[in-house]
Amino acid sequence: MAVNWTPPDPQSLLPVPGVALGVAEAGVRKPNRLDLTVLLLEPGAAVGGVFTRNRYCAAPVQVCREHLAAGVGIRALVINTGCANAGTGEQGLADARAVCDALAQHLGLAPQQILPFSTGVIMEPLPVERIVAGLPAALADAAPDHWLRAAEGIMTTDTVPKAASARTAIDGVWVTVTGMAKGAGMIRPNMATMLGFVATDARVAPALLPELARRVADASFNRITVDGDTSTNDSFIVIATGRAAHAPIEALDSPAGQALLAGLTAVARTLAHAIVRDGEGATKFITVRVEGGRDAGECLKVAYAIAHSPLVKTAFFASDPNLGRILAAVGYAGIDDLDQGRIELYLDDVHVVTRGGRHPAYREEDGARVMKRSEITVRVDLGRGTAAETVWTCDLSHDYVRINADYRS
Template structure:
């Protein structure tokens, strides 16, 4: 079961003017499940994207990058059940065919359609099934179908992930709504994760790409389930430009700040939901590292802790074997780290001081915290003023079972 995460209620998800969404069952991998989703965007929408840094990136990622560089985007098409990764030139042809089929039905150019795929790697994408399912997905398109879309992009997720916020920009109510999917093969840069966020705010298009990057850096690039960077990660930000305020050209204005904060909040909720629904997860863990010389070395230490199978299995067992955390900090790659400056806290419990066990630390206190469903690990490096954090989960027996049985 996910950690303190429930499926979104329809009444909590606000439609975004200028976006309609349709979902269908195309039988991409298995019959009887929602596996094909389309986003239809009104003319004038601005679109930006951030994608995986895995050099073995999937065919749809390559096509999305090409299409985003070419002009206005009017539709997104997303399939689950097949990643169309590790498929070579044939995979690229199939990703382009997926865009072309969508474009034909909508009267668009293929370059105006972004394709996305998620699922099993190294299997041919069944474009014929996707083409057969597209008419039903397009006919289903409605402004209020964000919840259906969150279901339609799931793979090993156990609950759909969707959040909305509304803020005032120059006295005008502006909506931000987003969905994400992901539960395994999750590590930043980015992860086996898809994220889609839309707002009706008017945003200068020249600001949108840097905004998408900043949103990803503050959210999806701060989560990890298992340290595996996927081939298919994609995070797309859409601004339909339909709200009745003057265009945001500066994030320092009151309206710009409010909008950016709302979008970052939705992005963080979507990213954290992926960790809360991590495959087999029983605990949601914040790892915060303070006192670094720069944020880079704080992240090195944080990810060393968050990726350690020994640390993650100890959390699953509620076993305060906390020397594993110190060991992870030690091998994080901070070459001139002075272990005598390290302080370690588990929530409110001071575990280690000056690199050794705190005189007042009792294992019963550590175990009390370890039994919680939400835990904060805080490490102080004693080297400077920088700080950063990541979110992760524990490793349970179910993680192995889910991934061992994934293709069966």
């Protein structure tokens, strides 16, 4: 089960005016499970997205990029689980486009107004016929309050659905932000197997949506890792339906733009944390904060070196304060002129290392006390400057191996 994360109460998930969600059982990979989801957007919605940086990206990622670049106005999203449609060559592209064509015909739209998403096993052909046959049921199910059903419908190895809502004030008007995500393994977003969708009724100039999605992703999904593997299918989409009564936001650095950015980021960060908490086999939620860097880039290098290290992650799983593993990761992170004599290391409230060596007051039983907690913060001060960055990760357990060994069974 996920670390300190339970499925949200459906009543806590606020409908976003201009968005309806429908879910169906299409039998994409396994029978008797929700595996096909549609999001329907009313005219006037603005959409932006960021996608995996994996050069071996899935067919739906390529089609999404094409359709967003076409600039014709996105009106629907279609998501299937069970098959990633990655590593499928030209046929995979044709299959992704065939799904868009079929949904477009149902809705009276152009295919370029549809964004397709897939998640699941790589290098297997997309069962287009089953997905197309399931579209009428998904459309018939569409309703504004189906966020939790949709969050269930996009799961793969997730153990719990991930969805969240918030309200934020813009120019004195309350706007709604609601989102959902899926992901538990193959998580190191570089924009995990990750899909994320966040919608708001805020009024935003359409040209701002790509940058808005990028900024939100950089503060949330691009700060998490479960196993360091960047998926072929990572996608994060931001939707602004424009139904709220405030004046249109024309600049993200304006007070209204900053208020919207904060609201979207809060929901996206909750979803990103939920992915880590539900990391395959996870028993610990770990915050890695690196301070005292010369710039954000080197802080992230160190934070990810710690968060990716199998030795660090297995020590956390065992509740073993073998904290030299953290120092080793700091040292190989790639800062050539790092002065180890300036490094400070803290484990929650315990000062472990000072001036690069063991703190005189540190006792292993203090480290063991912290390591037994389900939520732990590792804080490193590099002593080089004022920059700081935070990354969230989890431990690495026996179950991670079992889940991934059995994934295709």
